[in-house]
Ligand SMILES: Nc1ncnc2c1ncn2[C@@H]1O[C@H](COP(=O)(O)OP(=O)(O)OP(=O)(O)O)[C@@H](O)[C@H]1O
């Protein structure tokens with residue numbers, strides 16, 4: 094799928110359709126509309142499968158930063174999380190694979206169900222959870238002491254998994270991350286020798302190598318140029334074949350281009366809350382909450 | 395293209411760039427300059443002092459002073475010519491120091507890992523202070539502790555090692571005497587150098603970039619596999635530098651080794667056997683009753699030790715500095 098083309102046709106549609114008061118929101122909406130048209134009416138492939146947050150709260154020490162967030166991430170979808178800085182998007186994301194608890198004093202309440210099982214249930218092996226729910230960070234962070242190939246397979250080594258054919262897995266992951274053609278001749282070069290955008294795709298390949306069910310991405314493109322950003326968005330769209338993607342972004346265009354659903358977070362000085370979640374098309378065309386509308390049109394935030 | 399030949403024939407005279415420092419600045423500058431140079435001057439003076447005093451010895455014995463194993467102050471009345479060589483002591487210094495490093499390194503790295511990644515929050519501070527405090531204990535105390543408390547146990551361990559690993563040449567003994575062996579001296583030294591290696595390791599571990607640690611955890615790493623793939627590669631050269639620093643300290647250690655090591659002027663690689671060498675301790679032992687030539691020999695031994703420890707320290711600095719620069 095060519096995102097650039099999609100975007101172009103979306104804008105063309107805008108001009109012909111409505112030239113009314115809110116040009117910005119309508120252009121985003123049509124980008125989003127194009128996306129969901131291409132997807133058709135969404136039917137989850139495996140009913141009951143997926144990730145679900147139920148009444149999630151989060152604390153840093155006594156500081157209550159996230160209140161009562163319930164969100165459903167069905168399999169085969171991309172969900173974008175948007176909202177102003179400091180409203181708890183990253184914190185929420187990190188509760189989904191139990192990375193939140195690394196911060197001393199961190200606390201949470203509520204449930205996160207992965208395929209129907211609470212990942213916070215006592216006796217859970219946290220490392221297994223993180224294998225199923227992978228993560229890509231804001232700043233590309235390949236292991237600099239490893240080669241490109243070793244980086245991709247590092248998860249296998251770290252989690253002590255058995256793989257029958259490492260070369261196949263390596264190629265498959267790099268293909269899916271859209272990096273194979275660029276690095277196939279220099280797999281033994283160091284990870285740090287790639288450009289920022291390539292490094293980020295390497296990190297995606299690395300996350301895919303352990304076959305996660307969910308991939309969490311916290312502003313994966315914020316340090317990248319527009320070209321690399323589009324490559325990664327393309328990659329994300331292709332990933333939906335097999336993984337649930339949750340992506341935090343400050344880029345409305347990106348949310349519109351890449352996601353099926355969008356959740357809007359907001360904090361009014363107190364803990365951050367989920368204001369609204371709906372299909373991306375709805376969020377960008379007719380949001381129910383006026384704060385959502387104000388945010389996506391850029392009137393505050 | 396600018397015409398490069400168009401440069402004027404006569405270049406203007408360079409101007410002198412000056413500033414007039416304030417009086418307070420001058421005073422401060424004087425103080426710190428003096429401080430900096432005092433250290434250099436003292437170091438230089440020590441080297442010169444040792445070199446002049448030991449000149450005769452080196453002229454007499456040449457390289458044999460370093461490679462020879464015999465130390466005999468001679469008896470001119472009975473026609474016995476003196477022969478001075480510190481080879482066995484140098485070897486002994488290395489053996490004892492490496493035995494010390496062998497035990498100290500894993501314990502220190504383990505302690506540093508524990509303090510950085512495993513210790514509960516409330517324990518970190520007090521434990522760190524305690525480990526640092528270990529470095530402040532006078533070495534004679536370590537020597538006494540080694541002699542009275544550690545040695546009885548260590549002899550038992552030595553016997554066990556000898557019994558089960560005695561087939562390996564290093565762990566065999568020519569005679570069943572286990573007191574005051576390089577093994578025991580090494581144990582005492584290891585306790586003494588643990589703090590410095592721990593401190594250096596802790597420092598590099600605390601510099602491991604958080605995003606790499608998180609990347610590992612997000613890939614389903616256990617704490618140990620994270621440490622193996624992220625922390626240790628990042629910290630390896632820092633640890634090596636810390637180890638060298640500890641080695642330097644161990645090689646120069648005098649009193650503690652003096653109390654727990656039986657000095658013997660033949661190279662001995664049976665670490666469990668009661669015979670060893672140490673340049674520093676040897677100097678202390680001989681100093682009291684040394685004649686004039688022997689005294690010069692002790693100065694020469696000091697010079698050799700001085701140079702060796704300087705080299706080790708320089709290397710360790712080099713390693714630590716490169717570790718922090720590459721940041722790997
Ligand atoms: N390690 C931490 N310790 C204490 N408080 C934290 C920590 N990380 C985040 N917070 C607080 O939690 C709240 C939510 O932070 P979070 O990083 O989730 O926001 P965000 O929505 O991701 O913001 P941004 O868009 O800027 O990334 C903020 O008020 C922040 O100050």
Ligand SMILES: [Mg+2]
Nearest residue numbers: 182183184311
């Ligand atoms: Mg964030």
